[in-house]
Amino acid sequence: MKALKIIILILFASVMIYAASDLPFRGDPDNLMHAEESITGTEVVGSYVIQEAYNDAKTPNIVTVILGDYRSVDTFGEQVVVFTAGLITILILRSRRRQI
Amino acid sequence: MLDFFLGHYAYWFVIILMCVGLYGILFKKNLVKKTIGLAIFQVSVVLYFVSIASKWDATVPVRDSNISVEQVANYLNPLPHTLMLTAIVVGVATLGVAFTLLMAIYNRYGTLDEQELLEEIQ
Amino acid sequence: MRRQEESPIILLGSRLLSPYIMLFGLYVIFFGHYSPGGGFQGGTLLAASILLIRLSGGRRVSRLQIQEFATTPLAVIGVIIYFLTGLAAMATGGYFLDYEQLPFLAMEPGYMRYWGILIIEVGIGLAVMAILVMIYDNMIKGEDYA
Numbered sequence: 001m002k003a004l005k006i007i008i009l010i011l012f013a014s015v016m017i018y019a020a021s022d023l024p025f026r027g028d029p030d031n032l033m034h035a036e037e038s039i040t041g042t043e044v045v046g047s048y049v050i051q052e053a054y055n056d057a058k059t060p061n062i063v064t065v066i067l068g069d070y071r072s073v074d075t076f077g078e079q080v081v082v083f084t085a086g087l088i089t090i091l092i093l094r095s096r097r098r099q100i
Numbered sequence: 101m102l103d104f105f106l107g108h109y110a111y112w113f114v115i116i117l118m119c120v121g122l123y124g125i126l127f128k129k130n131l132v133k134k135t136i137g138l139a140i141f142q143v144s145v146v147l148y149f150v151s152i153a154s155k156w157d158a159t160v161p162v163r164d165s166n167i168s169v170e171q172v173a174n175y176l177n178p179l180p181h182t183l184m185l186t187a188i189v190v191g192v193a194t195l196g197v198a199f200t201l202l203m204a205i206y207n208r209y210g211t212l213d214e215q216e217l218l219e220e221i222q
Numbered sequence: 223m224r225r226q227e228e229s230p231i232i233l234l235g236s237r238l239l240s241p242y243i244m245l246f247g248l249y250v251i252f253f254g255h256y257s258p259g260g261g262f263q264g265g266t267l268l269a270a271s272i273l274l275i276r277l278s279g280g281r282r283v284s285r286l287q288i289q290e291f292a293t294t295p296l297a298v299i300g301v302i303i304y305f306l307t308g309l310a311a312m313a314t315g316g317y318f319l320d321y322e323q324l325p326f327l328a329m330e331p332g333y334m335r336y337w338g339i340l341i342i343e344v345g346i347g348l349a350v351m352a353i354l355v356m357i358y359d360n361m362i363k364g365e366d367y368a
Contacts, residue, residue, distance in 0.1 A: 094363060203364045
């Protein structure tokens with residue numbers, strides 16, 4: 001059983017390193033995800049946001065504009081997830097006394 | 101070759117961190133230690149996303165009036181930063197849920213060891 | 223909760239430190255438009271300042287700051303601020319969370335988005351702070367039931 005786990009670990013590491021050798025260089029400004037136009041001719045989201053965030057929302061911090069404006073529904077979902085996690089702790093830990 | 105190393109060493113460190121997390125999940129018997137392994141695994145994913153967002157000679161994604169926003173290469177890619185910002189907080193909340201479940205298990209069975217728990221359940 | 227001696231030195235030190243952490247959390251929330259920061263980070267800092275008092279002072283002191291039953295309503299208020307902002311934009315004919323349609327602000331469209339983002343950041347910060355404190359409180363309570 002332990003040998004199987006070691007084999008799984010080594011396989012995982014080698015597959016990940018093999019996959020990482022095809023990744024683009026870190027920090028290279030010519031990466032496809034940093035380009036202004038994707039290979040299908042549409043606009044790349046990150047570059048569009050850098051250029052237009054101040055015109056859209058008059059806020060210098062681009063991350064805040066994405067978080068609160070462009071992806072605000074997603075942020076609402078995240079907040080509901082956090083809220084649900086808080087409620088789960090109540091439901092699990094405070095109902096213990098009745099069962100015992 | 102040096103270019104390849106300089107472009108990829110950050111990914112290798114992320115993979116090392118991932119393997120540490122997976123080691124914790126696979127080998128440790130204690131459920132708390134397994135949960136810590138999961139947290140390390142999650143941190144490695146966050147570090148990967150932050151590292152692919154970087155550009156050389158770029159500044160943080162806060163608009164500075166002295167630096168032109170029309171040149172995209174002047175600013176880091178803000179999208180992975182935003183995704184990871186929410187992922188960290190959700191990760192902390194779900195870690196709280198995981199520890200809550202562990203406390204419920206401990207209150208019921210009195211142990212957190214994997215083998216002992218399997219025997220208790222059977 | 224295991225009974226332990228209250229240490230006056232640790233309580234004094236964390237009483238000295240806690241207000242500054244809380245002030246910094248508020249700064250991070252409200253200055254998030256101009257510097258790295260925002261609701262999630264500021265909420266976590268506010269929670270850290272409250273949890274510092276809870277860790278060092280125990281239950282008797284922490285009851286004076288935020289009571290345990292008050293965290294759930296605070297979290298609900300945080301979520302509702304966010305949700306009502308979206309609904310108010312929807313009620314006046316826009317999309318959900320389209321800040322340009324908010325009824326109580328009359329400015330240029332760009333600046334309405336500015337204020338809309340500030341409102342939801344406050345909601346996020348309140349909810350995150352309350353929920354992190356809530357998780358801590360429930361874990362303390364759950365230990366009692368063992």
